[in-house]
Amino acid sequence: MASAVSDRFRVSLVQMQVAPRPEDNVAAAIRALAASSRRGADLCILPELFTNRYVGQFPDARARSLEVVRLPMPAARSLYGVPITPSYANHCLANGGVVAPTYGLREDRVALDILGTVHPGREIVGVDARYLERGGGAVHCITQQRPAGRPLPP
DSSP, X not given: OOOOOXXXXXXXXXXXXXXXXXXXXXXXXXXXXXXXXXXXXXXXXXXXXXXXXXXXXXXXXXXXXXXXXXXXXXXXXXXXXXXXXXXXXXXXXETTEEEEEEOSSTHHHHHHHHHHHHSTTSEEEEEEOTTGGGGTOOHHHHTSOOOSSOOOOO
8 A cells, every 4th residue: 555645844943942951952862852853743843952951051161251242233125035134244354354244234334344453453354245145145144165076056
């Protein structure tokens, strides 16, 4: 007897509050995965780095507190109905400079000035990222590694 194949695929996106002890986080993740499976999820996605607290939530190896620097956040918009969230944090350090995205907004100058104070002695270069964001990223994203091999067919 042939079985029917469903054309639906259920994805569970798990949100977690990260605790100081990694073993507590792993146990919480296992409980969340089990609950998602019971609810019929075909795929469960955990937060990246769920086992430990994020940088900035604890001191560094020398017991120094980390300073969080706030950058302006351009308003989210959509391109052909797809939501796009531009970010000045998506910049890249390159030798003696910082390559930072700009979006044709008045916040661009403020963000570039803040990056200049965070990276003293480096040249701050803004590049128009409005076309890059169509692909879902900006300056830092396009500088990442490309795996070897053939591209997947469309």
